[in-house]
Amino acid sequence: MYLKQKIYSILLSVNKKFEEQFGWPIKETTLCKVTDYLYLPKDSSSLAVTRILFGLAMLFDIPDERGGAALGRRWGDPRTCHFPLFPFLQAMPMPYMAIVYACLWLGALGIMLGYKYHVSSSTFAVCYWYLLLIEKSYWNNHSYLFGLVGLLLAHTEANCYWSMDTWLDPSLKKRTVPYWNYFVLKFQFFILYFMAGLKKGTAEWLAGYSVQNLSEHWVFGPFKLFLTTAQTDYLVVHWFIFLFDLTVAVWMMCAKSRHVAMFFCALFHLMNSRLFRIGMFPWVCLATMPLFYPFDWPKTLMNRCKTNLTKSVQDLCKLFGLGPVEHECHCHLKNSEIEDDTIDNIVRDLKGGDSETKIKEITDNLEEINTKAKDVCEDKAKHEGKYENRKLTTVLIGLYVISQLFLPYSHFVTKGYNNWTDGLYGYSWDMMVHTWDTHSIIVKVVDNERNSEFFVDPTLYTLNDRWTRHGDMVYQYAKCLKENLKEETRRRNKRPVISNNISIYIDVWCSMNGRFTQRMFDPKVDLLRAHWHPFSRVPFLMPLLDEALSWRSYLDEMKDYVHSWNNYSDVIFLADFPGYELEKYIPDELHNVTLTILEGKVVFEPEVTKFQNGQSYQLTEGNQARVSSGLFHKLLNIGDKPAFFVYTFYNSTERDLKMTEVPKSEPKLPILKELMRRLNSIVIFGTLVVENIFRSVFKVSQCQ
Numbered sequence: 063m064y065l066k067q068k069i070y071s072i073l074l075s076v077n078k079k080f081e082e083q084f085g086w087p088i089k090e091t092t093l094c095k096v097t098d099y100l101y102l103p104k105d106s107s108s109l110a111v112t113r114i115l116f117g118l119a120m121l122f123d124i125p126d127e128r129g130g131a132a133l134g135r136r137w138g139d140p141r142t143c144h145f146p147l148f149p150f151l152q153a154m155p156m157p158y159m160a161i162v163y164a165c166l167w168l169g170a171l172g173i174m175l176g177y178k179y180h181v182s183s184s185t186f187a188v189c190y191w192y193l194l195l196i197e198k199s200y201w202n203n204h205s206y207l208f209g210l211v212g213l214l215l216a217h218t219e220a221n222c223y224w225s226m227d228t229w230l231d232p233s234l235k236k237r238t239v240p241y242w243n244y245f246v247l248k249f250q251f252f253i254l255y256f257m258a259g260l261k262k263g264t265a266e267w268l269a270g271y272s273v274q275n276l277s278e279h280w281v282f283g284p285f286k287l288f289l290t291t292a293q294t295d296y297l298v299v300h301w302f303i304f305l306f307d308l309t310v311a312v313w314m315m316c317a318k319s320r321h322v323a324m325f326f327c328a329l330f331h332l333m334n335s336r337l338f339r340i341g342m343f344p345w346v347c348l349a350t351m352p353l354f355y356p357f358d359w360p361k362t363l364m365n366r367c368k369t370n371l372t373k374s375v376q377d378l379c380k381l382f383g384l385g386p387v388e389h390e391c392h393c394h395l396k397n398s399e400i401e402d403d404t405i406d407n408i409v410r411d412l413k414g415g416d417s418e419t420k421i422k423e424i425t426d427n428l429e430e431i432n433t434k435a436k437d438v439c440e441d442k443a444k445h446e447g448k449y450e451n452r453k454l455t456t457v458l459i460g461l462y463v464i465s466q467l468f469l470p471y472s473h474f475v476t477k478g479y480n481n482w483t484d485g486l487y488g489y490s491w492d493m494m495v496h497t498w499d500t501h502s503i504i505v506k507v508v509d510n511e512r513n514s515e516f517f518v519d520p521t522l523y524t525l526n527d528r529w530t531r532h533g534d535m536v537y538q539y540a541k542c543l544k545e546n547l548k549e550e551t552r553r554r555n556k557r558p559v560i561s562n563n564i565s566i567y568i569d570v571w572c573s574m575n576g577r578f579t580q581r582m583f584d585p586k587v588d589l590l591r592a593h594w595h596p597f598s599r600v601p602f603l604m605p606l607l608d609e610a611l612s613w614r615s616y617l618d619e620m621k622d623y624v625h626s627w628n629n630y631s632d633v634i635f636l637a638d639f640p641g642y643e644l645e646k647y648i649p650d651e652l653h654n655v656t657l658t659i660l661e662g663k664v665v666f667e668p669e670v671t672k673f674q675n676g677q678s679y680q681l682t683e684g685n686q687a688r689v690s691s692g693l694f695h696k697l698l699n700i701g702d703k704p705a706f707f708v709y710t711f712y713n714s715t716e717r718d719l720k721m722t723e724v725p726k727s728e729p730k731l732p733i734l735k736e737l738m739r740r741l742n743s744i745v746i747f748g749t750l751v752v753e754n755i756f757r758s759v760f761k762v763s764q765c766q
Contacts, residue, residue: 076088084099085099093453093456093457094453096456097449097452097453097455097456099241100240100241100242100245100452100455100456100459101240101241101242101452102240102241103238103239103240103241104238104239104240104241104243104244104357105237105238105356105357105358105361106219106220106222106223106236106237106238106239106357107223107224107357107358107359107360107361108244108352108353108355108356108357108358108359108360109218109219109220109223109239109243109244109247109357110176110220110221110222110223110224110225110360111224111352111360112220112247112349112350112352112353113173113174113176113215113220113221113225114174114176114224115346115349115350116173116174116211116212116215116346116349116350117170117171117172117173117174117175118174119342119345119346119349120170120173120174120186120208120212120342121167121170121171121174121744122342122740122743122744123208123341123342124163124166124167124170124747125167125740125743125744125746125747126341126342126740126743127200127205127341127342128163128166128190128193129200130163130167130743130747130750130751131743131744131746131747131750133156133159133160133163133747133750133751133754134156134750135525136525137153137156137159138156140155141523141546141549142523142524142525143523143524143529143538143539143542143543143546144196144197144199144542145197145198145199145529145534145535145538145539146195146196146197146198147195147196147198148195151192151195151196152196153196153197156754157754157755157757157758158758159754160750160751160754160755160758161751161754161755161758162189162192162193163189163193163747163751164751164755165185165189166185166186166189166190166193167747167751168182168185169182169183169184169185169186169187169189170182170186172185172186173186173212173215175225175226176220176221176224176225176226176227176228177225177226177227178227179220179221179225179227180216180221183212183215183216184216186212186216187209187212187213187216190208190209190212191209191213194206194209198486198488198535199524199525199526199528199529199535200525200526200528201486201487201488201528202340202343202487202488203258203487203488203489203490203491203492203493204340204341204342204343204346205488206488206489207250207254207343207346208342208346210250211247211250211346211350214246214247214250215247217246218239218243218246218247219236219239219240219243220239220243221234222234222235222236222239223235223236223237242455242456242459244353244357245459246459246462247350247353248353248354249463249466250466251311251347251350251353252311252315253466253467253491254311254347254491255307255308255310255311256307256308256311256312257470257491258307258491258492258493259304259305259306259307259308259309260308260470260491261470261490261491261492261493261495262300262303262304262307262308262494262495263304263308264495266495266496266575267300267304267495268300268301268304270295270296270299270300271575271576271614272300272494272495272496272497272575273295273299273300273494273497274295274497274575274576275291275295276295276299276337277291277294277295277298277299278291279336279337280336280730281333281336281337282294282298282299285298303330303494306326306330310323310326310327310330311354314327314351314354315354320354320355324351324354327347327351328348328351331344331345331347331348332344332348336730336731469489469490470489470490470491472485473485473490475597476596476597477596477597477598477599477600478533478534478594478595478596478597478598478599478600479532479533479534479596480533480599480600481531481532481533481582481600481603482574482582482603482606483495483496483574486532486534496574496575497574497575497576498531498572498573498574499572499573499574499576499579500527500530500531500570500571500572501571501572501573501579501634501636502569502570502571503520503527503530503568503569503570503571504517504520504568504569504570504585505517505518505519505520505543505566505567505568506518506566506567506568506569506585507543507547507560507564507565507566508564508565508566508567509560509561509563509564510561510563510564510565511561511562511563512560512561518543523542523543523546524539530568530570530572530582531570531572531582533583533594533600533602533603534594534596534600536568536570536583536589536602537589537592537594539568540566540568540589540590540592541590543566544564544566544590547559547560547564548560548562564590565588565590565591566588566589566590567585567586567587567588567589568583568585568589569581569583569585570582570583571636573635574606576614576617577606577607577610577611577614578607578610578613578617578635578636578637578706579634579635579636579637580604580606580607580636580637580638580639581604581638581639581642582603582604583602583603583604584602584603584604585642586642587601587602589602604639607637607704609704610637610704610706613635613660613706617635620633620708621633624710627712628712630712630713630714631710631711631712631713632710632711632713633708633709633710633711634708634709634711635706635707635708636706636707636708636709637704637705637706637707638664638697638699638704638705639699639704640699640700640701640702640703640704640705641699642698642699643696643697643698643699644696644697644698645694645695645696646694646695646696646697647693647694648689648690648691648692648693648695648711649691649692650691650692651691651713651714651715652691652711652712652713652714653691653711653712653713653714654710654711654712655688655689655690655691655709655710655711656686656687656688656689656709656710656711657681657686657687657688657689657697657707657708657709658684658685658686658707658708658709658710659681659682659683659684659685659686659705659706659707660683660706660707660708661683661703661704661705661706662682662683662699662701662703662704662705662706662707663680663681663682663699663700663701663705664680664681664697664698664699664700664701664705664707665678665679665680665681665696665697665698665700666678666679666680666681666687666695666696666697667695667696667697667698668689668690668693668695669690669693669694669695671693678696680700689709
């Protein structure tokens with residue numbers, strides 16, 4: 063009975079808050095009422111500031127994170143493997159890609175200036191999404207966010223204030239915009255924070271394994287005054303950020319807690335700008351935080367500055383004995399539809415008589431005028447059929463909201479993009495939830511006709527190693543590698559590289575969140591003959607060994623023990639599946655290498671040399687073996703369960719480097735250096751674009 067009463071009181075409280083916010087009870091919600099709410103007129107100045115700052119951030123982002131300053135390296139070599147989301151979308155040849163980048167940058171400039179705004183923002187959105195969709199190996203959560211914000215801004219009236227469009231055509235100037243212009247942007251950033259918090263509500267994150275040793279950075283110095291490094295990692299990096307992401311957007315929406323929430327949010331983004339190389343993401347978040355303040359905050363701020371300036375001038379005049387400065391009395395009028403000459407008349411009337419009484423009368427009249435004008439406009443809109451368009455806009459906004467709530471959890475549909483984690487790192491908002499440590503990447507090509515094999519450098523045709531952790535991109539890489547090898551064969555007619563009948567096997571060893579390093583993909587599967595489908599599970603993906611979780615406390619203890627030997631000793635934990643063989647090379651710089659079997663049954667086979675006969679022998683739990691440097695050895699798991707083992711070693715190269723390394727005093731806040739680097743990237747980007755466009759035009763003129 064008590065529980066029912068408690069639930070009933072909560073529901074009443076929610077209904078009361080809902081009615082205070084929207085003006086009607088929850089049960090009386092209709093499409094018309096929601097439409098009227100979304101079309102309430104709101105001051106346009108805050109939206110204009112967001113537009114300007116976002117456009118400015120994109121001007122810096124395009125040469126840097128979008129690769130504009132590295133056009134030749136990213137798009138100039140036709141042999142480079144790209145990873146489009148949709149196979150029918152392909153990168154264009156280099157001169158045309160430069161034109162795409164030029165249109166993208168000019169679109170961002172048009173957004174910032176508010177010049178030909180809808181053309182500029184639409185151009186930016188189309189070019190941005192094209193670049194995003196043709197290369198998913200560069201995806202980040204904030205890349206997806208920038209595309210969404212550009213798309214949303216293209217449909218708003220963000221150019222109706224403080225823009226070149228209104229300067230060139232004053233009829234476009236509006237003091238208000240429909241509320242939905244703000245709603246879609248505020249909702250998008252609410253989702254950014256809230257979903258990031260939900261995604262961190264996992265055992266990996268809350269147990270403190272997702273991000274390790276981050277607290278060693280200098281930005282966490284104040285916390286180390288009363289917390290250890292381990293406590294800072296666990297309490298601040300994991301638990302505080304989890305609670306922060308989950309609740310900060312709610313605190314920013316509440317007037318009573320907004321200022322405190324804004325302070326912590328700004329501090330959080332500034333720390334991120336120092337901790338990670340994530341481009342303009344922290345600065346875009348900082349630029350959009352004021353969306354949660356009142357809509358007219360820029361005008362209020364300007365009025366206060368103007369008032370303070372006037373007062374300062376008056377004080378100076380009094381100080382130097384100058385005459386009084388005449389000034390006009392201005393009142394803050396909320397009716398955006400009043401013409402400037404009407405305002406001047408009101409101000410003149412206020413110069414005499416009881417100003418406070420007249421202001422109250424004018425305010426009351428303005429509210430009545432606003433209500434009547436709103437009713438007239440709505441009736442007119444309904445009669446003209448515009449109200450149906452408004453309802454359609456409301457429906458489209460509702461569908462967009464649903465899509466953004468669904469996409470982060472849509473991985474049960476797009477199974478082909480799932481790995482050890484769900485989905486591509488780009489639209490799931492699982493920021494920082496998973497830390498990857500790639501141990502080795504082996505690409506083997508087998509010529510079935512010649513019965514020969516050779517290995518390919520995995521960095522030869524790729525720009526980064528993101529592809530190695532996703533089944534869909536590994537599949538695409540195998541197809542691209544085959545085409546490149548065939549092209550090499552065509553170029554060497556007299557001495558072909560390979561036959562047409564080849565197989566490609568890829569073996570990636572990776573660790574997630576500090577677990578055992580293990581195989582990610584089945585090295586026995588020929589990827590050229592494998593099946594991959596976006597809506598089916600990746601068939602060649604090896605399972606994540608969750609049974610190794612019980613070893614985590616032991617791994618931490620053994621790491622501390624090995625690191626206590628000296629500053630150059632280290633340890634690597636590996637696991638392998640039954641029936642699989644690991645062939646491993648130990649570099650010369652590693653000494654005192656010892657293999658210890660933690661669990662399972664393996665056969666150890668050293669390489670045959672003139673000093674050792676390569677005799678293989680069996681190792682079980684607790685057994686150890688000394689491993690020679692500069693040689694290969696093999697480990698075959700002959701048990702019926704996964705085998706877990708560990709290598710301990712001493713790195714002489716690391717010791718020598720640290721002994722000869724001269725300490726450098728780098729500034730902790732190299733703001734000027736970073737700004738100069740970004741400006742230099744813009745110059746390089748502009749030079750590359752101009753050169754490629756001229757090259758394209760010159761080729762066209764030669765053809766003509």
